[in-house]
Amino acid sequence: MTSEFAFIEALRAIATNPAARGLADDAAVIEIGGETLVLTMDTIVETVHCLPGDPAADVAWKLVAVNVSDLAAKGAEPVGCLVSYALGDEEWDHGFLEGLQQAATHFAIPLLGGDTVRMPQGAPRSFSLTAIGRGPKGCAIPSRCGAKPGDRVWVSGTIGDAGLGLAILSGHRFAARSDPVTADWLVRRYRRPAPDVVLGIALAPHVTAMMDVSDGLLVDSRRMAEASGAGIVISVESVPLSDAHREVAGQDLDARLAAMTAGDDYCLLFTAPPQRTAQIRKAAAGLGCEVSAIGSVGGGAGLALVHNGEPIPLPGHLGYQH
């Protein structure tokens, strides 16, 4: 079987149009009629990207959310979406529609069309969604490749909650350790990611690079460093953890590294010059959003970690690798 990496390399040779951005980003960018359109397409496969027990409404929500997350990282305002849906049984279909409507309303992304298909009996189904957004006016569309030495590295929200939610659903020992309300909250963070488009729009004028954290903070940070041809150093103790995370998994070095290598955060990772700090904090505070400075961009290459000022080795596993 071809590796995803090898396949994407081969696709890149076909996708030579500038709007494809060399497939190095999570979205395509088209200039049209004086506007900039951002387009992204993500697929969720039963048993691969969601658990067999995940409610249909949550799968639909996640399908919308993972695409909206790519728009948020481009500072793009949602215009609409198209969905390709593989029919299931009546109850599942009903739940999916319910979650689709909830997500479309929550993220203000109207459903514009798509396709429905029927899979052969018993086959795992897959669901695709294309999201279309309108890029920011008056500033460049952020990409993952603009981080500059001297920049600060930031992340929005808290890291690792979805990973803990998945661990709880998978019967990890954390399940026994969590009170039901906390466990529910963490599971919801896994099943109902909530990327923040408005925050992405507010940040776009200030950032040098931006992308969403989907596969794990460390692997995504390394991707940003590599795409930018710069070095990113993250201070492990600065990575924001939720109260629920501290309660269930603690906040020692191991817990932090686990959080930073778990996926499904759908937060924003971004870099900006230090002189933008006040504007970034103000923009986030105005929206009631948390943003945390977690490191810096240097002249080296790749990713490095420090813990209380001391360099520490990278863990062997940085996150979900395609």
Place this chain on the structure above:
Amino acid sequence: MTSEFAFIEALRAIATNPAARGLADDAAVIEIGGETLVLTMDTIVETVHCLPGDPAADVAWKLVAVNVSDLAAKGAEPVGCLVSYALGDEEWDHGFLEGLQQAATHFAIPLLGGDTVRMPQGAPRSFSLTAIGRGPKGCAIPSRCGAKPGDRVWVSGTIGDAGLGLAILSGHRFAARSDPVTADWLVRRYRRPAPDVVLGIALAPHVTAMMDVSDGLLVDSRRMAEASGAGIVISVESVPLSDAHREVAGQDLDARLAAMTAGDDYCLLFTAPPQRTAQIRKAAAGLGCEVSAIGSVGGGAGLALVHNGEPIPLPGHLGYQH
């Protein structure tokens, strides 16, 4: 299991944005920055929409072509596409990429992005594509619902070739009756549909309604009639057949009805006032395309057939019903 019809009815209640056109059309239409964008998304499922023996390159071609066909019916010029691809074995992936590149070049629709996923072992895979087009300037975007009493009904190309190709691949008696060159040509019509975007663009200013013929001429004509609130009468003897079709399956009434109820033509079905006839013929001739007047729009409702001037009953099966 929910019927596709019931599911789409339920989707319609969610897709209330005007750009969704009530999901009554094959594409969404967005006004943006002084341009009109047309968006469509279609999915091909292994074993459902393609045969197990279909070469990967042909599956990729068809995935692009069925979406381009929706753009052609809107008189839209391709801007780009996004593809969601489920990885297979190396040879299949290689063939798919080859066909994708051939189709992207043929239809001048650059690949802009997408997603790759891995299906569980042995599962049938599905492939989705979103095509984006720029709508015609200076005229309304054609839809399926504008047919007016007094209009002529037209179709481009020839009807039923892909259906014969599929029959040959399925071991139908036509296979024995066809010489190899003819059989290859018909199979190619099934595997490599060639919707004509340039013809769609040229026709758009003249038509009152336009859609592509994908599920069968009769079922699609009835959909146009119903969407337009008008009656469409088709003269069976006027439906254009290819030389290959005449040679292999003949042109008697049964052969004609079979052609009109087979799917996968990806021709254009359109209506226009009689006074546009010369312009339509000239536009098509200038592009080396065949267009045929096959009937008329009346004041009734639904679809009716005449054969050499005599009304005949509709066949029980009009085409592929979702």
